[in-house]
Each structure stands twice: as C-alpha cells, then as structure tokens.
Amino acid sequence: MATTNNEYKPRSMTAGARNVLRSNDSASLWNCTLSPGWTQEESEILRKALMKFGIGNWAKIIDSGSLPGKTNAQMNLQLQRLLGQQSTAEFASLHIDPKVIGERNSKIQGPDIKRKNNCIVNTGGKLSREELRQRVLKNKEMYELPESSWKDIELPKIEDPMLILEAKKEELRHLKQQLEKVQAKIQQTRKLHPARVEQLQEVVKNEA
DSSP, X not given: OOOOOGGGSOXXXXXXXXXXXXXXXXXXXXXXOOOTTOOHXXXXXXXXXXXXXXXXXXXXXXXXXXXXXXXHHHXXXXXXXXXXXXXXXXXXXXXXXXXXXXXXXXXXXXXXXXXXXXXXXXXXXXXXXXXXXXXXXXXXXXXXXXXHHHTTOOOOOOOOHHHHHHHHHHHHHHHHHHHHHHHHHHHHHHHHOHHHHHHHHHHHHHHO
C-alpha cells in the first residue's frame, strides 16, 4: 500500500479528539461505501464496535450481540470500506476510529494508487513481520484512541431473528405438551367416571 504523506498526520488536536469524526464534521467524511448486505446503520454500529473492541476482534463483536447474523468475513469487508483500504493488518487490535483512516485515504492521490470499491489496493510486496509490527506501532501512536473515549461506548443489543423464532418454536412445543397432558387427563376421566362426564356435558349443553 502507498505510504502515508505527513500532510495526513493529525497534528492540531490532542490524541483522541483528533482521531474521532464528530457530527459537525464535513458530511463528505461519512461517505464510505457499503459492502453488499449492509445498511448505513449497521456500518455505524460496526464502526463503534471496532473502536470499543479493537480492529479485527470479531469474536468480541459477535458476543456483544450488536450485529446479529454478521460473519467475520462480512465484517472484515465492511471494515475495508470504512478504512478505505484493503489491507487491515496494520491496524490489528488497535482502538481507532476507522473513518479517520478512511478520510485520510480518500485524499491520497497519485499514479501508483489503485482502488477497488473505493479502497486502496496494496500493489507493493508483502510486508515482513518486523515491517508490519513497526507499522502497527506507528498507527498506534498516530491514531489510537485513549481508553476513556472507547471503554464506555454503548452498543445496541439487537435480538437475532432466528433466535426469536427458535424461542417461539420452543414455546409452541411446550404448549403442545401441556395440551396433550390435558387431553390425556380428559380421556382418563371419561374411562373412570363416564356418568359424571355425561352429567357435566349435559350441564354445559343446557347453559349454552
């Protein structure tokens, strides 16, 4: 991937404040594309979840219940759209606002910059383990959010429709079992007290 020019490094604000897009920022900052199957609301939930749990910590996001039905692969694809680049390893486990990176990448131009789905494609060689480690450390220094800004982020708890359906099915199974018990009790009463049953049926008939 193309290297980042110094002009894109945040300088004027303190760490944390400089690395989160706010509601009064330019509307153009929010125009990341959506991966197939994603809504704008879901993309925003993913953004906040990544800030809270760290880039690539999919298990924690899934356990949070904020994006039911989304798989690791689906979330990773939308992460690429938020970052504006296909390579995500250099941000692994960092608590960053991915749209800050997306805004930076949207400004990078040049003949060597290749994009797919508005994401910068890595056209260089694969980074060595040490090069990747150094890049993660650099991104941590530049973009990591202070814990105070992400630890209290609240994510919506969205019930999985499939889980709701299974719960309803279980409820119906329970009701069916109860009905079968009542029907069995009625049959038993008919056999043991036929005269009493006929008397009760006659009473019901007269009241009707």
